[in-house]
Structure formats: C-alpha cells, structure tokens
Amino acid sequence: MTGTTAPRQRAAAAPARRPRRPLTPARRWALRLASVAAILVAWQIYGSLLNPILLSSPTAVLAAAVAMIKDGSLPQALASSLVVLGLGLASGVVAGVTLGLLAGRSETLAALLELPVTALYATPAVALIPLIVLWFGFETTAKTVVVFLFVVFPVLVNTTRGVRETDPELIEVARTFCSSERRMWADLILPSALPFIVTGIRLAIGRALIGVIVAEYYTALSGLGELIARSANSFQTARMFVPIVVVALLGVGLTAALEWAERRLARWRATAA
C-alpha cells in the first residue's frame, strides 16, 4: 500500500469527517510568524503599561540593540560567546557520537559507561563549575568544558540508543550477504542511528546555549552572559533583553541548520511520504 492512496481510502470510509491534511509550507510559515507576532504585540502593549525597568517593550529592546551594535558591545560579546559555544558544542557532539556509537556496538563499553554517564547526566553541571574552575581556570578552556559537559551526555545516550535500535532483520540481511563489520556500519548502523543522533544534537543545542550563559556567569564574566548580568544590575532592562533575544535566535538558527542537514542526509525519509 502506498502512502498516496491511503488517505483517500480513509476519506471514503468516513465521509462525514474531513481527512486531516498536512499543512502546506506557506500555511505553516504563516502560523509560525503569527505566534511570534502575537507574543510581540502582547509584550508591546503590556510592557508600555508597566515601569520600563520591570518589562521594557519590543520597540525599546530594538532601539537598545541598535545602540549596542553601534557601540560595538554586542558584536564583541557575541563573538566571545560564539567561540565558547562553537568549541563546546563541537567537542561535545564529536565525543558524544563517537562514544555513543562504540557503546552501541560493544556490550563491554556500554556496561562500563552506564553508571558514570547516568550519574553525570543527572548531576547539574552547574554544581561542577567550582571544580572546573580549579582545574581549568576562568577563561575559554573552562567555559568550553562547561558547555562540553552540558552537551556530551544527551548526544551519547541518544546515539547509543540509535545503534541499539538497528533493525535486527537488516543485520541478518547484512550477515547472509557476508558483509564485513566496517561495511555494516556504512550500510546499516549509521543510517539507522542518524535520526537518534539528530535528536541528541537537537537537545544538545538548547543545553549548549544554557551552558554558555552559565559558564559566563560563574567563571570570569564575559560574552553575552556578561551583557545580561551588567545590564540587569544597572536596571537597563531593554539592554538586558538584547543578548537574551540573541541567544534565542541562535537556538532557532542552529536548530534550523540541523534540520536542513538532516533533510540532506536522509532524503529517503523526506520522499517516503
């Protein structure tokens, strides 16, 4: 049964109910923008009724952003945070995927990793920051380590799970055709683990952004975290919101980039429907 005929038959069986059609891309974008617009309008209206220290408003935040770009404080802070984010996210994803793939294939490694990983995944990484500072100082290295700790576990756990979920029937197919272990990775294990790896990275992006701000707060104050802290301390609420919005935009942008990469890598799923 092909996917194209199924909905039509369902419609014929229950003529009273309209079949649920997937949203068209244009409609989906309209809905996305509508929700953002609604939030901004509500913020603008409610914000202008209150003391600007308590909430500020989107227009005031925009004006503050322009000013902070002009005086160079925002680009400088962003660059500093992006270095930490990039290094921490990249090293965490590489380590998480590598260890996760190995743990998925090796029972021994999985058993060795299980308790430490579960324990560290559950421990708030913030609690480890004093120790990280003792070991790595206050600068970029320490901050990268904090982000790494936020990132590595969800990637590792999801990757292992993905390797485990490889269809046993396909493993059997590979074995009857006398596939080598190396070829089995390329033909079978990596493609079937891919969606799980992507899910792990998606979680990791959110956690990495938290990690960057946390690291910038609790080690040497720097980057976007510093901008947030200093603006808040001096009651410049509009200026405080600028780096927060930038972090949110980074999250949206990175997630969109990941989805784009996944679509490129898994074309077979996009065309399956």
Added chain:
Amino acid sequence: MPEREFVGVIGVSGGGKTTLLRTIAGLLPTSTGSVTLGGTPVLAPTPRAAMVFQHFGLFPWKTVRANVAYGLRVQGRGPAPGQVQRLLAALRLDDVADRYPAQLSGGMKQRVGIARALAVEPKLLLLDEPFSAVDAITREELQNEVLQLWERHQRMTALLVTHDIDEAILMSDRIIVISGPPGHITRELPIGLPRPRTSQDVRSHEDYPRIRKLLWDSLERRPARLPEPA
C-alpha cells in the same frame, strides 16, 4: 539435496522450517549433524548462498538500484552495472530504480528482494516464505515470475520454505514435509509435473489433486478433539 533442484519445504508454523533455512544460511549453529554445501561445511554465512526474506529486508535509505547492487558491493565484486540493470529489467523494476522502498508496494518490494538475491549469482537460493506478505494476486504473479526466472537459468539450487501447499507443488521438484515434533521430516515427495510450469497448467494437471491430498495428509496432526455434544 541434488544440485539444480527446486526443493520445497512445507510444514505448519513453529515446525522448524525457518530454523532449517537459517541453519542452512549459516545464521544459526547446528545442534547435531552438519550442513554442507558443495562438500564444504557451512558454519557461517557464505557468498554461495543468497536469501530472500519474508519481510523483504530492504534498506530503506537505499534506492531500488542500490538495494539490488547491495550483495555485489559488500562482497567486493564491484558495482557491476550491467548485471544490476539486467535484473532490474527482468523483474520489471526499471521504472522504479531510483525510488526508495517506502514508495513501493509489497509486491514490488519483494521483486527488489529477489533481484538482490539473484544479483550475487548464488549456487543456492534460499526463499523464506517469500510471498506470504503480499496479496493473493501479486503472490501468483510473483510465483510465476520466479518460476520462469529459475527455469530459464537453471544454474542454481533453490530451497523454498512455505506453509502454502499449492505454492510448494507449483514450484518444487521435490517437497519435504516437516510435521509432528519440531524438525521431524515426515515425508519426501518428488513432484514429476512437467516444466516449464505456470500456475494455470499445474492446477489443471491430472496428478494435482492426488499430490495435494498426499501432502495434506502428511501434514495433518491429530484431529482436534471436539467437545462432546451435551
């Protein structure tokens, strides 16, 4: 098992048919006795045997063409585009060669499975209930196609595991019945029907009812005990 013969194995579910097939494929170890192929024992999967799977076992992320070429590629025998193209044509898959399995019907998926097995030019073709997951009309089509392919290039031995008596009669030179305690062979029956065959002329052959009855009787277990009338 003589070479170049088409052997059918029938039996009820859970009777050990699939175990037998998987042992021959080298996927399972033997508990007693041994499996040999062309004189050498089979302890692990061998490139001389290829299997068609009940649930197709296609790689969803590979196109039809890449699935058919799979066996050749993992066995380091090059992409062999000519060979793959020939099989795609023989199984009427040319039009869908660049599609992914999720875009195909069950019958088409199994055509891919069959082409993939034939591509490695096995000495032994193992068929694990290959037509049980497709609808009745497609099943008959596929049976006839496989029969034709096999009759045309009679270079390989084929072993078909099925629970469909008619399918076994249609395709086999010899039928082995497994029933009773798991793995117990209760009957071995040569099928002398003339080749080439089609489902139409096999079913109208005068010997057909007799063969069918013989097989059915040897499959039959103790009749279920009916409740006493009150």
